[in-house]
Amino acid sequence: MTQKADSRRAKEAEVCQQLGVDDIEKLDKRQRAIVRALANVENAAEKGAEEGFVTKEQLEKDLRESLTEVFKALQEGRKLKTVEELLAEL
Numbered sequence: 001m002t003q004k005a006d007s008r009r010a011k012e013a014e015v016c017q018q019l020g021v022d023d024i025e026k027l028d029k030r031q032r033a034i035v036r037a038l039a040n041v042e043n044a045a046e047k048g049a050e051e052g053f054v055t056k057e058q059l060e061k062d063l064r065e066s067l068t069e070v071f072k073a074l075q076e077g078r079k080l081k082t083v084e085e086l087l088a089e090l
Contacts, residue, residue, distance in 0.1 A: 012024045
């Protein structure tokens with residue numbers, strides 16, 4: 001059992017040295033802080049979706065569709081509305 005404990009302590013010391021941490025307790029605190037931060041991000045994303053915020057993926061999809069429409073219109077010679085015309089409609 002002593003060899004396992006010594007081996008574990010040696011591994012912990014090596015990990016702490018590589019991460020620049022003095023002891024394993026600080027590493028555990030960092031890990032818990034990261035888990036809490038990720039949970040907060042997930043909660044904020046869910047809340048944002050409920051409140052009608054646009055996700056990054058949805059924004060990318062909408063932008064890709066818009067740019068594709070502009071590209072096709074240019075190829076076909078169709079005239080699209082200008083930004084001023086779109087804003088005037090709003």
